[in-house]
Amino acid sequence: MVTFCHQLNTKLHRCNRIYHKFPVFSTNVSFYNLPMAKIKIQEIMEQKDIKARELIERVPFSRATTYRILRGQKSPTLDDLEEFARELKVPLEDLYESKYSRDHIKNLSQY
DSSP: OOOOOSSTTOOSOOOSOGGGTOTTSOOOGGGTTOHHHHHHHHHHHHHTTOOHHHHHHHSSSOHHHHHHHHHTSSOOOHHHHHHHHHHHTSOGGGGSOOSSOHHHHHHHHTO
């Protein structure tokens, strides 16, 4: 799978663009909304009986950004997902489904 980067013609590099670390996240126009990440965040919120308003007050980014991520209108960065995981008190890898093993994802998140 070819992944496009915001820095064209560069090798894999450190940045907050989550698609560098997790191939399930891509900038392809047809898959840019990241519905899997959104669904898993909302699933966990329902399981823990946390309302969107409560989560918005807890995370360190703006209300607009949080709403856009939850609605699938904005691609979350790895930092965004780490904040959601911290506030929901779940491991990062529980926020989305992946064809990769949990250990593989843990190693990538330390990149």
